Amino acid sequence: MRNFRELTTWKKGMEIALDTYRLSADLPSEELYGLSSQIKRSTRSIPANIAEGSSRSSNKDFNRFLEISLGSSFELETDLLLIQELGWIENEKVDSLLGKIEEEQKMLNSFRNKISRL
Numbered sequence: 287m288r289n290f291r292e293l294t295t296w297k298k299g300m301e302i303a304l305d306t307y308r309l310s311a312d313l314p315s316e317e318l319y320g321l322s323s324q325i326k327r328s329t330r331s332i333p334a335n336i337a338e339g340s341s342r343s344s345n346k347d348f349n350r351f352l353e354i355s356l357g358s359s360f361e362l363e364t365d366l367l368l369i370q371e372l373g374w375i376e377n378e379k380v381d382s383l384l385g386k387i388e389e390e391q392k393m394l395n396s397f398r399n400k401i402s403r404l
Contacts, residue, residue, distance in 0.1 A: 288348075290340040295397055298390045299333030299355065305383050306362065312375050325365045331358035332390065345401045352401065356394045363387050 290296045306329035310322045332355050339351025363384060370380040 288340040290337040296336045303329045328362040
C-alpha cells in the first residue's frame with residue numbers, strides 16, 4: 287500500500303479539482319445540473335482513483351485505477367474545450383486549467399509505464 291498523499295500525480299489531481307470547482311462557479315446557472323455537474327464528477331475522479339488504486343495490493347490493479355484517472359482527465363478536457371467553444375468562461379482561465387490537465391496526463395502515463403514495469 288502506498289501513501290497516496292505523497293504521490294505527485296495525486297497532488298496535481300487535487301489542484302486540478304480545486305481549480306475546476308472554482309471555474310464551475312462562473313458557468314451559467316442553467317448548467318448547474320449539466321456541464322457544471324459533469325466537470326465536477328470527472329475532476330473528482332482523477333485524484334479519487336489515484337487514491338483508491340494506491341490501496342491495491344498489486345501493481346496491475348493500481349495501474350487500472352491510474353488508467354481510469356487518465357480517462358477522467360480526458361473527459362474533463364473535452365468538457366472544458368466545449369465550455370471554451372461556447373464562450374462561457376474566459377479563454378485564459380480555461381487554457382490555464384487545460385495546461386495543468388495536460389501535465390497531469392503526461393505524469394499519469396509515465397507513472398503507469400513505471401508501475402507496469404515493476
